[in-house]
Amino acid sequence: MIIEVPNASHYEESGFGYLNLAWTEAISHLLHVNDAKETWWDASADDEDDDAPSEQEQRFWQRVQKHLGQSLSLSVQGTEFLLKGRIARISPYLLIANKVAEWPKQNSDGNIRFADFKTVDAQDLCRLYGAVSENPLDDEFTDLFTQLRRKRNVLVHSVDNSLKLVAKEILVNCLVVSEHLIGQQKWFGVRREYQVSDVEDYEDSCVNCVLGREFGILMEVLEPAQLHRFLGLNKRRRYYRCPSCQGECADWGLRTLSAFFPTKEPGQRELYCFVCEETFDVERSKCLDEECQGDVLYEDDCLTCGETQDKFRW
Template identity: 30%
Template sequence: MISDFPTKEDFFKTSEDYLNSSWDSVVELLSEFDEILGVIEDSPHANEADRYWGSAKQTLITATALVQQAVEFYIKGKIVHISPYLLISGNPQSWPKDCSKNDIPFSTFRSIDAQDLIKVHDTVCNERFSDKFIQWNERLRVIRNKAMHTVDKTLTVKPEEVIEFILFAYHYFSEDKDWFKSRRRYLGNTPVNSVRHIKEEETCDSYLVNSLLYEFRIIVNVLSPSLTLRYLNFDKKTRSHHCPNCYKTISKMDFFDHEFMEGIGETYQKKKGMEVYECCICNYSGTFIAQKCGEDDCEGEKLDAKSGLCLSCGFENTL
């Protein structure tokens, strides 16, 4: 008898982890590049940026391969939801030895080839993949196959392309379509944050949100306005502010200073056609009131209507 069947949730969770691992790699490169940008601009040598990204080539290709692996697991998850037996490859003669006499884990059986996943999915699932997805997936598969099976000196992937691959895959398969919700889950379960003592610290969530806001700034800088609107629900062409709720959270960090806000993203925007503002990271919604901040030497005149927080200095006014 076959035991230890994986579920759709198991495959989707692993896919999400692959996407987040890929994201980590690209964000690390973009962050490092952001930090040395001044050095590059002042360098007497030409093409310094090209040298940096040329050296990052393999990391970006590997990150792309992780996205392809995530997509395969998403498809397997959808097939498993119909029946896990559909993933077992080969005729009975090729199955594990003595599988008819002993209990054998599902993972022992050979799975169907990746090239057959879409055919199986479209045969057994109610909603077939669109032509747009199939073309997108083929492009991703070609990059991954070149990376895994040969050395192609002409193969290059830009960081913004990998980010778009990640966001497209997550939005196509996830139910919530909220990438930063996925990031929050992932960061909350990293090795260091899985330590119970650290997880229970009052400041744990503040550092996590600070990381999300920093990532947001880095990513928005490289994505086009159409992509940030489509995947992050953020309009680069609309004025934005720091989110009062996120501010309150990260202000609990050790040695916090208002100047920390300069290095993180402004995620709070007015919703189109409404007076309400919403944060695309924590989903906090609210409005501002025109009232002078009561803090000495602060010239701020815009306060959060719920908390009285002044976005100019962080002081919580009594309303």
């Protein structure tokens, strides 16, 4: 008898974990670059073209290529497990690749552990899933998975100095995988669950601060179409400071504008924060700072400039 047979949730849990590790590695370097630009990198050393990376930034990305390689490899591993989870929902036995004549020997109790079997190669997972599912994967996903596996194989088995990994591309790849194998616009919720499970003595503020910083980076590096597709966000919408996140994350120096009005109707008062998922009833009054054009206040603080209104009443 085949024993210790994994179910879909076992594979999916591993897939979530590996994909989150890949994301954490890639986005940590973008956060480092962002912090470095604001604090210790010499701004005078930047090229005249503001859109071009400085020599300091170019050297940094060259140094972390192996780290980005680890991130890419983890993303491929996570994708494989999520695919296996999809197949295991139908039947985990479909993943066994051995011919019956090549099955492992039974133990003294007449059993064979599932883990002792050879499972289907990664290159065959999409084809297998397409053969047994009513909803096969589309070309965008299968082409991406093939490209990622090839890059991973080069990193693991060879040396290719022309292969340059980009952190933003790894993030976008994770978002594409998440859309196809987890669900549309589900990734930020997956990140929250992962952070909660990863934080000892869980505190909302710590998780919100981590997600708040990630949100700021995504708003900066993703294209408007990518933000709308993967997160359901409009990059051109006006964003405000979140009353909760700004207070909880004061020690982090968090300045992310993550709150917005869900519709464009004038005079709205319910402000929603994408990061902490809270809604706030705000006051629509002009900020007393003459240099600020904001008109959204919460407990006497302007959510545009951050200034307390009492400062301007004297």
